[in-house]
Amino acid sequence: MNTAVKAVLLMLGLMLAACTDSTPREIHLLSGARPAELARSHLAGAVLEQHGYGVTIEQVRLGKIWQQLWAGNGDASLSVWLPEASAPFVERFFERLHDLGPKDGGLASEAGFWPAGDRPHTLVRRSLEQDAPEAFAILQALHWQPEDIEQIMASWQQSQDWRQAARSWLAAHPVDLGLVQQP
Template sequence: MSPKATRSLGLALAISAAATSVHAQDKGSVHLAYVEWSSTVASTNVVRAVLEQAGYEVETSALSAAAMWQSVASGDADALLAGWLPTTHEDYYARLQDQLVDAGVNLDGTKLGLAVPADSEVNSIDELNEHADQFNGEIIGIDPGAGLMRLTEEVVDAYELDLDLRTGSGATMTAALGSAIDRGEPIVVTTWTPHWMFARWDLKYLEDPQGVYGGAEQIHTIVRQGLEEDMPEAYAILENFEWTTEMMGEVMLMNQEDDTDPYENAQKWVEDNQDVVKEWLGEA
């Protein structure tokens, strides 16, 4: 190729890149709020990568569950991908629903409950009192504001458990679980599906004869009022976003690898699953 042709090609590529950049900037920025649960980290980063593929700039903010919901209700954030309904986030939704828009279900097949190592002799919540000493008289919980914790408090009352519910976070719960399993010690934790812990360790849910935890839940995409009018294409992508527990599990497992970045993992998953992504983009 001649020097002149090379310069022409370079100029054309530069113009094209500049046009793409301007096009992306013209679409604006989408702000996603999330809570640092492994499932939500996976979904938020995947949606970020998809929105960026569509030409949007994307900002993300890690918040507590309560602050995440409030940020979307107030319009400080545009959307959240972690609306566990009808139970886990029932309190937040009931209080803020008039300031929000439910853009639909993005994942089916969730579950809440108490889990123990699979080799535990305990199989049901109503057996816990007999073995309370094994568990140091405690249930390892997560964020104090989570609906799962409120339900577990009801479980403690309903089954008259002689175990204290310890608050913490998703990260402290899994750390305690991993340490107990490494030492071969009994432990009972509050948990949910989908979660990477079930792929890493051999666990089982305790039966709930009284049905306090209820049935399966769904994870909803919740957006601020006015988003559909302000950014109809971005809203459509958020509304179209729906995946399976298996898909989410792939990303969550990638995120558990050492020295790995959830955003880079999401970009790779999006690149490898363009058939699904095109459906979310409305191109299929």
């Protein structure tokens, strides 16, 4: 290959690299171990995947969720029970996180495991809004009914695969988040 062709290919490569979106396309979700928490996390992951994100879901305990989000070692969790269950962590970690609120009121099967009045909230690391604004908007816009989570849990009973259960549910129940697509 002659030098002129190499130079043109190098310039084209540099131009393409300059035109690519620098927004991170990988999202790391932290999930609790209970079935409804895994269903919520995998449903959010499936929606993020539909929008072009690579998603990893790590199963950890509640205290570790707070620590990892605070330290920036995770992007979001849909498994943070507030206000009472997380009270020991709120004062220490809350200032570096965004609370996007509950996505559902909790399932009847979760009653008794968590304090009465607590709901599963979505927490994200504070810098996610700047680093991945579309992912932040998706997580903020997501809402579902307890029956939706129960259907994903029932599907998991058949497949033993949370990701597949969430994807199957999403294929049968398309989610319109009302987000404006970026050009």
